[in-house]
Each structure stands twice: as C-alpha cells, then as structure tokens.
Amino acid sequence: MGEAILGGLLRAERVVAGDVVVTARRREGAERLQKKHGVTAVTDNLAACEGADTVLVALKPQRMGAVLDDDRMRDALADKLLISVAAGIRVPTLQGWLPRTAIIRAMPNTPCLIGEGMTVLAAADGVTTEQRDFARGVFEAVGRCVELEDKHMDAVTSLNGSGPAFAYVMLEALADGGVMMGLPRAVALEIAAQVLQGSARMVLGTGFHPAALKDQVTTPAGSTIAGLLTMEDGRIRSVLARTIQEATRVASGLGRED
Numbered sequence: 001m002g003e004a005i006l007g008g009l010l011r012a013e014r015v016v017a018g019d020v021v022v023t024a025r026r027r028e029g030a031e032r033l034q035k036k037h038g039v040t041a042v043t044d045n046l047a048a049c050e051g052a053d054t055v056l057v058a059l060k061p062q063r064m065g066a067v068l069d070d071d072r073m074r075d076a077l078a079d080k081l082l083i084s085v086a087a088g089i090r091v092p093t094l095q096g097w098l099p100r101t102a103i104i105r106a107m108p109n110t111p112c113l114i115g116e117g118m119t120v121l122a123a124a125d126g127v128t129t130e131q132r133d134f135a136r137g138v139f140e141a142v143g144r145c146v147e148l149e150d151k152h153m154d155a156v157t158s159l160n161g162s163g164p165a166f167a168y169v170m171l172e173a174l175a176d177g178g179v180m181m182g183l184p185r186a187v188a189l190e191i192a193a194q195v196l197q198g199s200a201r202m203v204l205g206t207g208f209h210p211a212a213l214k215d216q217v218t219t220p221a222g223s224t225i226a227g228l229l230t231m232e233d234g235r236i237r238s239v240l241a242r243t244i245q246e247a248t249r250v251a252s253g254l255g256r257e258d
Contacts, residue, residue: 001085002058004113006037008142012115021048049076054083054134061088061254069097077101081131083138087157088254091124091150102127104135107156108142109164117143118160122150157254158247166243171196 006022009015017038023045024030030041042048045067049055055077059067064086067073078100085106094103104127108119119139123132132147139145148156171192178188202213218224 001108001110001112002056003033003037004110004117005056005058005085005108005138005142006039008112008115008117009138010037012141014138014141021052023048046072046076049073049080052080054081056083056085056138058085061086064089065097068094074098074100081127081134083135087161087251088154090153091122095124102131104131105150105153106135106139107153107161108139109160111164112139112142115142119143119145120153120156120160121145121147122153123147124150154252155244155248157251158244161251162247166240167196 002022006020010017010020018040020037020039022030022033022037022039022041024033024041024043027043030043033039034041057064057068064084068077074097077098079102081102081104082094082098083104083106084094085108087107089105091103091105094101094105103124105122105124106119108117111117112119117139119142121132121135121139123135136145136147171189174192174195175185175188178191179185183191199213202208203210206213214228218228
C-alpha cells in the first residue's frame, strides 16, 4: 500500500523524488525501492522519522506498536504530522503512543497506484486545518478523498480497503459468463472491466442512484430484466452486503494484541 501511494504521488508530481525518504526492513528491499522510484531508501525507521516533516506509516497492524510505542520515536515525531494507513489501529491508540504528534488515520485502496484510488481520512482532535489540507492533497493526487469520524473506519476498511478484491471477483464472474456463451476470454474480460468502470463513473458523474441508472437499462420483457431476476434468485444483494458486514467484523479486530 505504501508503494502504491508513493507511485501515485510521484506520477501525479505531488512530491519530488528527492524530497522523499522511504524505509524497508531489509537492505535489498530498500535498494529495490530506491532504484525503481529514485527516492532515498533506508532501513532505519527512527533516522528517517527524525529527518522528516510529515510521516506516512504503512505497516501491518501487528507491527505498529513495536515501531511507534518507543520514547525515541515519540521524540522524533513530536510536533509533526503522522498519517497512518494501518487497518484496525484507532486514533486513540495512536495518540496514546504519540501524545505530541498530530494524528490522521487514512484508509486508501490499491487503485491509488493508477490515480483511481479512494481514501477516507479520520483526523484526531488538534489536527490543524493546514495539516488536514495537506493530507487531503496527498490522497486527492491519487484519487478521491473524503473525511469521516474514526468510529466509521472499520466499515471503511471493509468497503474501501477490501472492496477492490470483491470487485475483482465480480468482474471475473461476469467475464466467465461471457466465455461460457462463446466470447474469447480476453475480449470478455475487457468488456466486463469496461462495463464496471463505465457504470461506476456513471454513478459518480451523474449523482443518480444506482437503482435509477439500472432502470434506464431495463426494458420490458428484455434480456436485462431476465438477468436481474437470476441475480435476485441468487440473493446477490444479501451476499454482497453480508460480505461487507463480515469483513468489517474482522477489521474491527485487527491490531489487537489478543
């Protein structure tokens, strides 16, 4: 996720490679990042944070405490902005580790890599307007960005963070249907991908409810209504909604020591 954000920022020219320091656990990983993106890459988290104005932390939830809950790190990050993209690590937890740091929690998704990401931000009390605007600028450079309260972030993790995986399954299934009816797989996949992309852009571009746009396509006694009824027979609405519900349940437990 961190590399996806970095790649998107560099492509959008939101940051200059020479102003960015990234860290990796292993030297070979750091060398790969430096060669690929032209940034400075090191294996020392503390040194990187000491020299930074703003820090974006893209670690697995289970590793966050070990890196941030440290007196030297608290000093290194004092009076700076920290943006965390770790699922399940709530703003109060981050504030407990870093009481002198401005905290913004972010949940982006992997389409940030191609400038089509979606990010939701949750800012702690005390974060300045300037810091909020900076964080929004980072993520608006790689897609859309909205702000919510921290209490919504588990649901955001499931819908936004995990959502692309669910969309890929639906895309693959639609393409499989085309293949079953005789279309070449490459063509079926291209059609299905463009259908989903175009449909999503219609919702965002027109502001119409998906049901209204669906009705525009559904003519009496046509093929669309026949397909829609088959989808309803399979309880697809319930399955997809329950998918988000279950993913949210799991997301709420991420980062907990137990």
